[in-house]
Amino acid sequence: MTRKMRRIFAFSIAALLVVGIASGVVLAKKTTIVHWQHHSPARKEMVEAFAAEFMQKNPDIDIQIESIPETDYFQKLLPALAAGAGPDTFQIPAGQVSSYAATGVLQPISPKVTTAAQIEADFVPSAVKRLKMGADYYGFPVDTQTIVLFYNPELFKAAGLDPAKPPQTWAELIEYAKAIHKRDANGVTTQMGVATGGYGPVLASLMLQNGASLWNSATDLPDFSSPAAAEALKFATDLVTEYKVEDRQMGSRWNAFRQSKLGMVFAHPAMIGSFRATVPDLVYNIAQIPAPKPGGPRTTLLTSWAYVVSKKAPSEAASKWIAYLTSADAQKRWITKTGDLPTRKALLDLPEYKNDRLLGPCMESMKNSVPAPWTTRRLDDELLRKAYELVILKDESPEKAMKWLSEEAIKAEKEQKALAKP
């Protein structure tokens, strides 16, 4: 190598280094937010679109989205948080925000983005109640769901029922279901009247409607021992065992509803998005869930997740991003694409929602919603369904099943509380 070539080589290396450092400095100016959420195709598409818009409005912030299948979500999230290498923003069940916050892996929403007073002024109280610890809010509500009654107007008409008048009481629901339910000559169900699916939030909603509080404020623990709770469980199980208008042999209640083989189904409004994507031509209506007695309350359990900010995240940028995801504009788009209910007060009474055949009853259900007071996820996911199955599969009395449920719920909740206070 000649001296000249050595000089050119040395100069090139130096130039590369300078350019590299300079571009590093430029890149370093950009704040990167790594966002994790559990996967659904519609949700991923939405969040990616929001990210693109957000980055355009905030060129100094880069959003990196990772959409993880729900079955693997906590397997990835928990070790990542423990290792301090987790995402900057992510979603967790709203009931668990206090547990996560107590462990120190979360930080409150930056006051530069919004204040606690502003959150309380803007959001429906039931949607943000579980997100507050002390004076601070640790997240924004997302995937907010109540329980409503989906029904098939064609099957109503065929059964001689008025599709404009959905059932208002439990007794009417049974009457309607009997009218819709059909069996063949062998007694095999060919068309089902109604389905709860024994789904935990549906059962809890029926209990709340019937006046059971499900929570003992003296012990600060779940309480399913009231006669009102047992009565609600009896109502749900009687649909299967006594009135035989819900037949588990029909298989998936969603498939039955999609095929117009099911008259009424208790479900989350999120099913609007699912039906829109899978059976766009399906004709159905939505009503608030019927009350136990005429004029009774239409209370429904509110379940939701929360977008939260991890301890290590750049506070302002991360809070700004999740505030954007739950802004009024964003919530308007969430409801049309995925069926996630808006949680901002200002949106609930908008005429376009209030007068909508499908969304109107969902907005009303938001006003009647109560957040689940417990922290343990086992209650919604597992224990309520087991109490239901104890009655329909093992012929236990509803009272005995509720006694078992109370004991198990207290055990599970105590365990979660102990985790948060080691």
Next chain:
Amino acid sequence: MNSGSRAAVAVRGRPLTWHRVQRMIAPYVFISPGVVFYLMVTIIPMVWGFWISFHKWSIIWPAHPWVGLGNYTALLSEDLFWTSLRNTAIYTAGVVPVEVAVALMVALLLNTRLRGRSFYRLLYYLPVVTPLSISAVIWQWIYHPHVGLFNWVMRLLRLPTHDWLQEIGTAMLAVIIVAIWSGVGYRMVIFLAALQGIPQTYYEAAMIDGAGRFALFRYITLPLLKPATLFVLVTSIIGSFQVFSIVNVLTQGGPLDSTHVVVYYIYKRAFGDLQFGLAAAMSFVLFAIILVVTAIQWKLIGREVSYE
């Protein structure tokens, strides 16, 4: 050079050159990536898991108080753990013998000069490579109470129909059938490989001596398949004790815990309830059970196995 080194060199009779040192080290250098990887993904996590089992350990909580044998004693009052253990034993008893027997029969069949045997081999192996999420959907339809294949056959035979995945009495049977279906192919390949390793001359000599088909199988095939049988049995039983995915996608442990198995319970206690200490203790109890069962198998069958 100290006296020890001098002695070593003297024993070998050659000086310790750099080339010889390299040759001594080389094998260890070559296996080191594998050893490091194995340490990282198996040994260290195992030791770490054992350590966790003596602590109250919620993965995201920074404090992990020592509880000694507390998690192990807490297991005694975990009713669902014992239910899961019993269900796992039922699952293992239902899956392993049938799976091994069917795999052996299929391997014997496909080891003959059957027309289109490559196609059949592929057909039997397909369930092994089919993603469980896809097979689960297919099986859910097969088990469908109204339109499913199973109940159609039951109706043809004038037998009572069932809601296979939703009834306490049939859910475990339904899971066992799917497990056998998905596991036979892999075991069949092992038996097939072992069958093809048996020299033809043994059969020829026996046939000259007048041995019939059953005698050939009883006195040549079966004894010479013992190493493969032992391997298949041990791995099948270990795999059965570790069943998780099939239960997770088909029944989620229900109805009423009738298909709740140990690993599924461990998973739920760890990632659902954040009880990692307790879940680690359960894992080591399961490990001990598998170890004892494997040792018993080894004792009963292993010593009869000849690899010559």
